[in-house]
Amino acid sequence: MTTRAWPPDDREGAEENAPITPLTADQARRLREQHPPVSPWWVVAGQAGVGLLAALAAWGITGKQNVGWSTGYGALAVVIPAALFARGLTSRFSSRNAATAAAGFMVWEMVKIASTIALLAAGPKLVVDLSWPAMLVGLVLAMKVYWVALAFKPKARRPQTET
Numbered sequence: 001m002t003t004r005a006w007p008p009d010d011r012e013g014a015e016e017n018a019p020i021t022p023l024t025a026d027q028a029r030r031l032r033e034q035h036p037p038v039s040p041w042w043v044v045a046g047q048a049g050v051g052l053l054a055a056l057a058a059w060g061i062t063g064k065q066n067v068g069w070s071t072g073y074g075a076l077a078v079v080i081p082a083a084l085f086a087r088g089l090t091s092r093f094s095s096r097n098a099a100t101a102a103a104g105f106m107v108w109e110m111v112k113i114a115s116t117i118a119l120l121a122a123g124p125k126l127v128v129d130l131s132w133p134a135m136l137v138g139l140v141l142a143m144k145v146y147w148v149a150l151a152f153k154p155k156a157r158r159p160q161t162e163t
Contacts, residue, residue: 038149040086046145046152047082051075054141058134066129073127074138077119081112 023031051072059068088108095101120139124130 040082040089043146043149044079044082044086046149047075047079047142050145050148051079051138051142054138058137064131066127067131067134069127070123070131070134071138073119073123073130074135074140075142077116077123077135077139078142080119081115084115085109085112 052075054075055068055072058071059065062068085108088104088111091104093100093104120135123135127135
């Protein structure tokens with residue numbers, strides 16, 4: 001039985017120990033152009049669209065208006081807090097420096113969670129004959145848009161060649 005010394009010798013971790021060179025301003029600009037970030041507003045719009053389609057589909061499939069309203073309200077319980085979160089994250093204050101960005105993220109995430117819980121609790125009072133299963137279907141479908149938004153993120157721009 002052989003024993004290996006820790007840390008591994010240089011041959012195994014040579015790539016991990018390679019020096020990190022910072023990007024130049026031009027390299028960073030090109031990298032941002034090739035990999036544009038997904039806007040939080042793109043996600044909110046996708047959630048609203050999926051919620052509307054889900055509500056119309058639920059109403060059309062079941063023929064019950066309250067099921068459509070319940071599904072739509074479930075999606076709305078995701079869309080409204082997500083819009084608050086997006087607004088908070090895109091504000092000037094939240095992007096001043098790394099500390100305010102991290103604090104802003106945590107604060108707006110708590111606002112999002114609290115507003116989602118409040119909307120779910122208010123559901124039975126706001127929607128006549130609320131169908132909890134339909135509302136949860138709308139809620140889950142709208143929440144899953146985060147993953148779909150990554151698949152349909154804005155296309156990367158082609159690098160411009162100078163002539």
